[in-house]
Amino acid sequence: MSNVGEQYERLEAHRAVIGDGFQIRRAVPNRHRRMVGAWCFLDHAGPVDYEPGQGLSIGPHPHIGLQTFTWMIEGEVLHRDSLGCEQLIHPGQVNLMTAGKGISHSEESPTGRAGRFHAAQLWIALPDAERHREPDFRHYPNLPVIDRGGFRITVLAGACEGERSPAKVYTPIVGLDLSTRGRSRFELPLEPSFEHAVLTLEGAPALNGEILEPGTLLYLGTGRSFVELGSLAASRMLLIGGTPFGEEILLWWNFVARTPAEMEAAVRDWVDGQHFGKVHGARGKPLVAPDPGVLRLKGART
Numbered sequence: 158m159s160n161v162g163e164q165y166e167r168l169e170a171h172r173a174v175i176g177d178g179f180q181i182r183r184a185v186p187n188r189h190r191r192m193v194g195a196w197c198f199l200d201h202a203g204p205v206d207y208e209p210g211q212g213l214s215i216g217p218h219p220h221i222g223l224q225t226f227t228w229m230i231e232g233e234v235l236h237r238d239s240l241g242c243e244q245l246i247h248p249g250q251v252n253l254m255t256a257g258k259g260i261s262h263s264e265e266s267p268t269g270r271a272g273r274f275h276a277a278q279l280w281i282a283l284p285d286a287e288r289h290r291e292p293d294f295r296h297y298p299n300l301p302v303i304d305r306g307g308f309r310i311t312v313l314a315g316a317c318e319g320e321r322s323p324a325k326v327y328t329p330i331v332g333l334d335l336s337t338r339g340r341s342r343f344e345l346p347l348e349p350s351f352e353h354a355v356l357t358l359e360g361a362p363a364l365n366g367e368i369l370e371p372g373t374l375l376y377l378g379t380g381r382s383f384v385e386l387g388s389l390a391a392s393r394m395l396l397i398g399g400t401p402f403g404e405e406i407l408l409w410w411n412f413v414a415r416t417p418a419e420m421e422a423a424v425r426d427w428v429d430g431q432h433f434g435k436v437h438g439a440r441g442k443p444l445v446a447p448d449p450g451v452l453r454l455k456g457a458r459t
């Protein structure tokens with residue numbers, strides 16, 4: 158494999174609002190790129206400072222068919238779910254919630270104090286054979302960290318340079334946080350059978366000489382055995398990749414499924430209030446599902 162004949166897709170993240178008016182950048186799904194491996198959703202939130210009583214506030218809501226993957230860069234968020242898990246996540250840690258056949262959770266900033274918030278939340282689509290499994294929640298307080306050429310690489314998912322993340326995933330994927338405090342350069346080995354994409358979270362690093370600013374996702378495709386990363390100043394990137402998923406998925410609201418009928422059933426289950434259990438102690442109100450009728454009007458693709 159070679160990197161001759163460079164082909165990239167530059168994809169612009171779009172602005173969206175989560176919770177009570179929290180601005181984020183949504184890089185995946187993108188109009189031009191629905192997934193990168195099994196990664197089917199990528200929100201970059203912050204960095205932002207907030208006043209006491211503000212911050213992240215996402216009340217109880219359901220998920221099916223996916224894993225939610227939270228990478229905390231600055232600040233804290235309290236996760237509560239219908240399995241009874243209550244977990245405060247700190248910088249450098251990952252929360253991984255496997256929705257499987259159904260779970261509900263809330264995500265809220267700790268109350269009563271000002272704070273800073275900087276995080277990425279990603280979703281990983283579960284393959285058909287795993288998507289009806291029992292729900293699960295894991296907190297990973299320690300992840301492998303590698304120093305190369307001035308970059309600090311945190312192995313969030315999959316493996317890099319012989320170090321493997323403990324995060325339990327169900328398809329071959331990789332997720333790396335690449336941060337540097339100053340001038341740095343190194344060649345990152347890649348798995349050629351994976352497709353990859355890189356999102357800048359801070360600064361203006363370069364990938365194979367291409368400057369990549371926050372808000373732009375650079376899609377690299379498959380067939381690359383390495384990529385050259387460089388930076389002249391402090392910066393941070395998120396690299397995601399994986400085996401092309403190979404299954405058509407339907408992603409709508411907080412659900413990953415295969416058909417509009419499954420989405421309609423999931424909404425009914427949320428309204429009924431049984432299937433997804435209860436989240437105890439959340440401050441925010443449960444989220445109201447949008448009308449799934451729109452799925453049929455749109456021809457089952459969102």
Ligand code: MN
Nearest residue numbers: 218220225262
């Ligand atoms: Mn969620």
